[in-house]
Amino acid sequence: MSINGLSTQKWTQESQPANLEEILSDGSVKCHLSPRNCVIKEGRVGFCKVRANRNGRLVTLNYGKGVHNTQETIETEAVFHFSPGEKILSLGNIGCMLNCGYCHNWKTSQAKYVTDKDVYYYTPEQVIESALRHGIKVLSWTYNDPVVWHEFILDTAKLAKEAGLINLYKSAFFITEEAIDELLPVIDIFSISLKSSSSEYYRKVTTGWIEPVLEGIKKVYHAGKHVEISTLMVTDISDNEDSARTISKWILDELDPSVPLHFVRFHPDYKMANSTRTPIDRLHKAKTIAQEMGLKHVYLGNINDDEATNSYCYQCSSLLVTRYGLNAENVGLDKTGHCLKCGHYNNFITLQKTHSKKPINPKHLNISDYEKKEFHWHGDIVSIHAQVANTTNISNIIFFRRIMENKMHGEWEHISLVPKESYRFIIAKSKPQELGTEFLLPPGISSNLHEVFDRAHFPTEAIEDIGISMNDTTPKIGYKGKQNMYPQLIKMVNNDEN
Template sequence: MSAAHPARWWHPLPDGRLQCDLCPRECTLQDGQRGFCFVRQRDGDALVLTTYGRSSGFCVDPIEKKPLSHFHPGTSVLSFGTAGCNLGCRFCQNHDISKARDQDTLADAATPEAIAAAAVRLGCASVAFTYNDPVIFAEYAIDIAAACRERGVHTVAVTAGYIHPEPRREFFAAMDAANVDLKGFSEQFYRKLAFAELAPVLATLEYIRHHTNTWLEITTLLIPGQNDSDDELRQLSRWVFEHLGPEVPLHFSAFHPDFKMQDIPATPPATLTRARQIARDAGLQFVYTGNVHDLAGATTTCPKCQAALVRRDWYQILDYRITPAGTCPDCNTAVPGRFRPEGAGTWGRKRLPVRLGR
């Protein structure tokens, strides 16, 4: 199947160029030119998405790997990405995909219906758009989400949230859950290390939280000396508390040297522990650590009585005590999230690569 597909969210300019209106970059294109993301291209008098129906690979993962700790714990998710990205993170942990040209990395072909059918066949509760940012293939992701909903399969967006308001409405209306990568909490960090801006990401977070039914969790990758100071962590945590609420889960994950920041050391586990305590002191009820072995930082506790409700070892659920009604069994306090009445899934920490097409 052809990978080129009509793109949405663009308009012509008086000088003959076409402006892409998908994200804050607002790339302006002459015929044949591609945007910063590399996958949205001008073709004559229209824009096309060059990666529609194509993937850089499919894999069945635990939902906790996205990471999502309050969305159908223990279940499996069919994960995939395409190519390209609309950010330019110097620390990208998936640069082989996000910085790839589409023809270099797109091996699997799959229609939205084929992906939904594969999720059902593989016993996956969800499909996740991940590895690269699904915002840049929004048309494809929205079509997949529609096919999934027809089959009772959830959809998850793992995204940096760098998207304009108009496409944002339709994109997140299609998603059952999202983990938004809040890369830091200063404009300087975003401009210097991500070639982007912080303000649109904060606007996306507030939109998801207050204007959609999409379950929201947040991840911040802590990079030594760049975004891990006590002051920045306090500002970030207070903003989440004041603008989103204390019940929104926040994940702090460990950086490892990669891409164009191989001179920066890996994040010490103590940094994640410190960040978690700062966020909890700011009033956040659910703060997790990732990419490290930390039982306390992986455990979901009751926001009222602090009883351990979900104990995890990496992505493996060791103990699950949330009631079918989604409450703490000790004090009956409701636990925010999307929990299955039948309890946790049993997928564990397995990773299963799959092929959907050629």
């Protein structure tokens, strides 16, 4: 059995009523969530494959269904000016309103590739409970794209605000104004991926169109929300100087020079796996152009050990925040986001820091009872997701620490798990002399590790199942369809722009 070409798996069988529905006289429904305004016949699904017509009503097939919730840092979401280093709970779902040729999360964004083993089920209450239990203040709606998880986000984000939590929306923002109006009361931060300044690029690379994205960005900015913009610089397609100039000019003309802009390094994937990573010198050139045009806060993403990820005071050039990969440390900001040296406000929002949990040293435990695991960084693989599950009926603690050069180690850190809890968290390389990570797992804890190829990538395959990647460029399990999209796009996009 299938629904409009989507093989029926367990996750597709239950549905919930959907917002933004228009009932048509012939039994079809029109969905007003994305600018496609899909008209869906009975028993069929829309472009995203997760909104359907059942019995003449619009329903959502992915309510409460997504990938495993993951503890990360706010830098993962290309957000540098809201509480640097803050822990977040990242929540990704299934489906997408776009189909970008380079998608880093195609196994979940394109619903036809989703398998039941990759789907986890949550209630809004469970999400809030997990965040509070682990001392997390920010929920991040992210990965494939939150637009198609609309109803679940609205319900959960409302509860989150009632619990004193912050909501972050990381999106390509191919969304209608009606849907934005429903988001504005509950979303605090918008980190928006502006794919390009070219309408042809949008049409040919993303299958969408640029106009509603630009209007949506302006709408949330003028609503007073915290907004940051990121642009993926795809090798030989959008990593040129004209792209940097056009995007920078749009931000200056339509927003303001204090809006942070991130130029992000690309890794080959999906239908463009035969590409190469963006040359770093092109990213630096884009940053220089944006700064010379007048933007105050310009960063590079998906690179480590580079000063272009740090924050400096726009007035006196003092170092404000140091960053290495996805790790950040406030070294020059006061509690209100002003420079400690000259007092200039650098457009930072800060949250009051809570006390760190008291360290537990496992040397007082019977280490021989623990399973030991190690993972070593290699090339551009400088972060991993660790997924752990407490299979017992008692609370349990797992330990991890950083492996350094010269047989040195970082301090032990720990995560506490309640009975039957499954938890996923990121560990990212924090300094040049760091070699990897070591874990100590007590009896009753099952675990697996997943290689992360950049900050926007959610890996679904564990190295225990597929092994460690032989290269650091693109995931080991790749798209099996045609891989010739990349040279065709170079020719089409460049010809159109010329």
